Amino acid sequence: MVTLKQLAKELNVSISTVSKALNDSKEIGEDTIKRVKELAKLYNYKPNKVALSLKQNKTKTIGVIIPDILNHFLAKVLFGIEREANKFGYNIITCISNESLEKEKESLQLLANGSVDGFILSVAQESQIKNEIDHFKDTIAEGLPIVMFDRVAHDVMCDKVIVDDFQATYNATKGFIKEGRKRIAFITKIDDISVGKLREQGYTKAILEAQTMTPIYLRLKKGDDIQQKVKQFYKKHKQIDGVVSADSTSGVVAINMAVNFKRKVPKEISVVGFSSKSVSNHATPKLTIIRQHAKKIGAKAAQMLIKRLESKDGITNNYATKIVKTSLVKNKSTL
Amino acid sequence: MVTLKQLAKELNVSISTVSKALNDSKEIGEDTIKRVKELAKLYNYKPNKVALSLKQNKTKTIGVIIPDILNHFLAKVLFGIEREANKFGYNIITCISNESLEKEKESLQLLANGSVDGFILSVAQESQIKNEIDHFKDTIAEGLPIVMFDRVAHDVMCDKVIVDDFQATYNATKGFIKEGRKRIAFITKIDDISVGKLREQGYTKAILEAQTMTPIYLRLKKGDDIQQKVKQFYKKHKQIDGVVSADSTSGVVAINMAVNFKRKVPKEISVVGFSSKSVSNHATPKLTIIRQHAKKIGAKAAQMLIKRLESKDGITNNYATKIVKTSLVKNKSTL
DNA sequence: GTGAAAGCGCTAACAA
DNA sequence: TTGTTAGCGCTTTCAC
Numbered sequence: 055m056v057t058l059k060q061l062a063k064e065l066n067v068s069i070s071t072v073s074k075a076l077n078d079s080k081e082i083g084e085d086t087i088k089r090v091k092e093l094a095k096l097y098n099y100k101p102n103k104v105a106l107s108l109k110q111n112k113t114k115t116i117g118v119i120i121p122d123i124l125n126h127f128l129a130k131v132l133f134g135i136e137r138e139a140n141k142f143g144y145n146i147i148t149c150i151s152n153e154s155l156e157k158e159k160e161s162l163q164l165l166a167n168g169s170v171d172g173f174i175l176s177v178a179q180e181s182q183i184k185n186e187i188d189h190f191k192d193t194i195a196e197g198l199p200i201v202m203f204d205r206v207a208h209d210v211m212c213d214k215v216i217v218d219d220f221q222a223t224y225n226a227t228k229g230f231i232k233e234g235r236k237r238i239a240f241i242t243k244i245d246d247i248s249v250g251k252l253r254e255q256g257y258t259k260a261i262l263e264a265q266t267m268t269p270i271y272l273r274l275k276k277g278d279d280i281q282q283k284v285k286q287f288y289k290k291h292k293q294i295d296g297v298v299s300a301d302s303t304s305g306v307v308a309i310n311m312a313v314n315f316k317r318k319v320p321k322e323i324s325v326v327g328f329s330s331k332s333v334s335n336h337a338t339p340k341l342t343i344i345r346q347h348a349k350k351i352g353a354k355a356a357q358m359l360i361k362r363l364e365s366k367d368g369i370t371n372n373y374a375t376k377i378v379k380t381s382l383v384k385n386k387s388t389l
Numbered sequence: 390m391v392t393l394k395q396l397a398k399e400l401n402v403s404i405s406t407v408s409k410a411l412n413d414s415k416e417i418g419e420d421t422i423k424r425v426k427e428l429a430k431l432y433n434y435k436p437n438k439v440a441l442s443l444k445q446n447k448t449k450t451i452g453v454i455i456p457d458i459l460n461h462f463l464a465k466v467l468f469g470i471e472r473e474a475n476k477f478g479y480n481i482i483t484c485i486s487n488e489s490l491e492k493e494k495e496s497l498q499l500l501a502n503g504s505v506d507g508f509i510l511s512v513a514q515e516s517q518i519k520n521e522i523d524h525f526k527d528t529i530a531e532g533l534p535i536v537m538f539d540r541v542a543h544d545v546m547c548d549k550v551i552v553d554d555f556q557a558t559y560n561a562t563k564g565f566i567k568e569g570r571k572r573i574a575f576i577t578k579i580d581d582i583s584v585g586k587l588r589e590q591g592y593t594k595a596i597l598e599a600q601t602m603t604p605i606y607l608r609l610k611k612g613d614d615i616q617q618k619v620k621q622f623y624k625k626h627k628q629i630d631g632v633v634s635a636d637s638t639s640g641v642v643a644i645n646m647a648v649n650f651k652r653k654v655p656k657e658i659s660v661v662g663f664s665s666k667s668v669s670n671h672a673t674p675k676l677t678i679i680r681q682h683a684k685k686i687g688a689k690a691a692q693m694l695i696k697r698l699e700s701k702d703g704i705t706n707n708y709a710t711k712i713v714k715t716s717l718v719k720n721k722s723t724l
Numbered sequence: 725g726t727g728a729a730a731g732c733g734c735t736a737a738c739a740a
Numbered sequence: 741t742t743g744t745t746a747g748c749g750c751t752t753t754c755a756c
């Protein structure tokens with residue numbers, strides 16, 4: 055990489071002249087500016103990012119800590135973050151916590167050394183189970199703002215972007231009840247994380263409000279053979295006529311397995327679940343989905359962080375929680 | 390963040406003493422070292438990464454440019470890269486080219502300003518279609534090594550990690566032929582990228598070698614309603630008894646739609662496709678998959694780049710191409 | 725055993 | 741209009 059120094063030498067001017075010329079300072083003569091710019095172009099000069107960061111004490115880089123990059127929703131949020139951040143000239147450093155508290159702590163620690171200006175993250179499963187939040191508080195205390203999305207730690211004071219999880223399953227379940235369905239089940243692979251709990255609660259509330267109905271749960275664990283579990287579940291509960299699922303895989307399998315049992319979807323058994331458009335295709339008939347607008351969530355989180363980073367005084371209060379509403383996209387797995 | 394300066398002041402010693410003490414230099418007295426370390430610990434001192442990068446002229450950061458983060462395979466490779474890079478103390482800056490040549494160029498340009506020490510990337514669809522490779526060459530010429538994976542540009546001299554795409558579909562198709570299947574189709578959503586072409590060629594070669602058979606292709610375009618297309622395809626070609634798919638969605642839909650047509654899978658119609666374990670679950674019966682070992686590919690790419698970065702002399706030749714073999718994982722969609 | 729000083733690449737206040 | 745200098749945080753050579 056060419057440096058100012060080298061350009062200055064070649065042009066027989068001082069470093070600061072070159073610097074000013076490239077920044078269109080009006081202290082510098084027009085022809086000097088022209089000469090400098092030409093040479094800079096010739097050599098494809100680019101200001102050294104590291105030097106700039108050191109000088110200006112900001113990196114224009116955001117640390118993103120994601121529990122699981124193979125989760126379609128989380129990947130999509132990452133996409134949204136990246137795109138929005140780029141618009142404002144920010145890059146993102148991605149760390150994958152792999153649902154581990156230790157890795158989450160480590161990533162936070164490692165990047166809080168001047169590598170990034172702030173963080174966007176979704177809390178790891180283990181951290182949620184153990185309810186550990188000190189590492190977040192420490193980071194914020196060090197002056198690095200955090201924006202949490204989806205799986206948030208309520209007891210940490212920071213900006214948050216969340217989904218109306220409770221309302222979404224509540225409404226979906228209500229919808230089934232209104233259609234006259236009597237045995238509505240809830241299938242979840244994520245009963246131990248915050249959003250999973252909220253989704254379950256939404257379902258449960260709707261069922262209990264119906265008086266005559268009782269909730270039926272299938273809680274899948276990591277490593278389970280999902281198809282087998284769902285199969286057994288259907289065998290045990292033969293009269294299920296509706297399924298609400300907390301995650302996309304459960305929903306897809308619920309449909310495909312029902313079809314395998316020769317049950318008519320959506321007539322005899324109707325399925326709705328949290329998922330995304332592309333995954334809904336994996337079921338035939340297509341899964342009716344609760345869309346979370348992942349990209350929008352990512353974009354919003356990026357906006358909130360950048361706004362905070364660029365606000366004059368590093369305000370450390372005035373934290374906001376933005377709720378991004380889900381929407382129901384009707385496909386062929388519901389009436 | 391605390392700096393050496395602040396520690397030095399508080400301890401009434403010079404900055405260099407503090408620096409040396411923290412680095413266990415034996416120039417420094419034992420008790421001084423102890424005093425310094427204690428205070429550093431108290432203040433949770435961490436060396437400023439940016440200053441280090443500037444000083445040492447390396448960032449310990451890798452730029453990763455991915456065409457599509459929602460592609461499960463690519464996301465998994467990213468995971469592999471991240472994990473392996475971390476082992477060696479590297480962070481990754483992720484850019485998503487979104488299959489666009491322009492964005493790919495931009496990302497390369499933007500990060501080639503000292504932000505990263507080198508790149509790992511998979512070529513964007515548009516770049517492959519237009520066969521543009523100058524931006525890669527320029528980057529390498531600037532002294533930033535590139536490692537390409539999966540979708541590579543053969544005419545660029547650099548390290549590469551690829552899959553035996555041709556061989557994989559060739560073998561899979563041969564397998565069907567040996568079983569006595571007569572009408573084997575090939576479904577692809579990616580006929581315009583390098584790996585898509587190779588997979589198609591592998592299939593075609595096997596079919597043509599069988600003398601009596603003719604290839605049957607279904608090429609899906611972006612934005613197609615995949616389920617509809619596959620449905621029509623099955624209607625048109627009623628006697629299809631085998632499907633080889635180049636991507637995971639096609640494989641899953643091929644099975645589910647066959648089941649919908651009341652055809653017995655795998656007996657009457659057998660399906661095998663490039664996919665991953667988690668997506669294979671989305672079909673009932675489960676899709677038999679050609680696994681690409683995405684994580685391994687990512688890890689290998691990271692290793693190759695880091696090795697090059699850390700080799701004494703910045704060798705600019707001796708480029709290697711590593712082939713990561715696929716493996717066939719038999720599930721219930723084949724005999 | 726400790727400190728002063730230079731330098732990585734850049735910007736900006738101040739001097740000429 | 742241009743140049744000099746200091747300084748961002750750090751390491752390292754050289755002097756004391």
